[in-house]
Amino acid sequence: MELGAYYSMVMSNLMLVLTVSMVSATYLLMRKMRGKKRLPPGPGLALPLVGHLHLLREKPLHVTLAGLAARHGPVLSLRLGRRDAVVVTSLRLAKECFSTELDVNFANRPRFPSAREVSFGYTGLSAASYGPHWRSMRRIATVHLLSARRVDLMSDATIAGETGAMVRRLARAAAAASGGVTRVELKRNLFELSHGVLMEAIAGAKGTRDGSDADMSKEAHEFKKVVDEIVPLLGMANLHDHLPGPLRWLDFGGVRRRLTELVNRRNALMHGLIDAERQRRPQEDHATDELLPESKSMIGVMLSLQESDPQQYTDTFIAALVTVSTPPPTGSSCTFTTK
Structure with missing residues (x-):
């Protein structure tokens, strides 16, 4: 046997032994740690590494959880890979969890x-832990970005324009079908409507549309594509989040690599929008900014705050606050007819 082939065989066997040892040690450690926790009852069959994830393969998820609750009680525990989860299906107990006394205990997301x-890095409004940073972001969003006046302005021209774009999409779909009748995904079109409104509010993206009849700006279209691809990789949707740390580095299925690529695209887009807004801002007179803050985009408002406190309102802070991660809807449809 050649030396190169022998060396390759030895390394392959060594990697196999190390992998098996790592998996076994991780499984034993997880069992020991789980035994110290006071958890409600749950399904008895928990597979190594994946736990009870195999029980959640059926869709919709709420039906599966209702079936488990019928067998194990209104409060049950599940092991989702390396994580323990408690499922509360009782309305009374769920209200108690979010009462004034216990609300803070359940405020943080996994x-x-x-x-x-x-x-x-867990600094966005939807993922940050409850504390000074989260309260600061919430105050800024409430006072500066989502004030009643700004919402009223969004309810007029912006929503009317995006609704017209949605109607054009539906009309084209119907015109392309035989008989002028076609089945379309209504939830998908409503998502695109809300997405267009939000992008207009965030960056004033309407001005970058290719032509007056374009349904969506280039930035909104690119951002929607990124969101469509990111959402299936989040949370319960992938095994990567539930594996122990050493095994996540093996990147089964390439989830970590793909997510990094998509996040880089998202970040480049957001920083491009921030830079474009910064270049459009008038340099000589900010009196109009102070009188009519609602007329500016969300990024424009944040850049005004950045001028007063650049250390706090960094570009990353702005991107984290205005980034909208809306999951794309699927499944529902309706019949649309043109006359």
């Missing part, structure tokens, strides 16, 4: 590895 990538 820190999935995929969420760290998407939420700028």
Whole structure:
């Protein structure tokens, strides 16, 4: 046997032994740690590494959880890979969990590895832990970005324009079908409507449309594509988030690599929008900014705050606050007819 082939065989066997040892040690450690926790009852069959994830393959998820609750009680525990989860199906107990006394205990979201990538290191409003940073972002969003006046302005020209774009999409779909009748995904079109409104509010993206009849700006279209691809990689949707740390580095299925690529695209787009807004801002007179802050985009408002406190309102802070991660709807449809 040649030396190169022998060396390759030895390394392959060594990697196999190390992998098996790592998996076994991780499984034993997880069992030991789980035994110290006071958890409600749950399904008895928990597979190594994946736990009860194999029980959640059926869709829709709420039907599966209702079936488990019927067998194990209104409060049950599940092991989702390396994580323990408690499922509360009783309305009374769920209200008690979010009562004034216990609300803070349930305020934080689980820190999935995929969420760290998407939420700028858990600094986004939807992923940040409850505390001073989260309260500061919430105050800024409430006072400066989502004030009643701004929402009223969004309810007029912006929503009317995006609704017209949605109607054009539906009309073209119907015109292309035989008989002028076709089945379309209504939830998908409503998502695109809300997405267009939000992009207009975030960056004033309407001005970058290719032609007056374009249904969506280039930035909104690119951002929607990124969101469509990111959402299936988040949370319960992938095994990567539930594996122990050493096994996540093996990147089964390439989830980590793909998510990194998509987040880089998203970040490049957001920073491009911030730079474009910065270049459009008038340099000589900010009196109009102070009188009519609602007329500016969300990024424009944040750049005004950045001028007063650049250390806090960094470009990353702005991107984390205005980034909208809306999951694309699927499944529903309706019949649309033209006359």
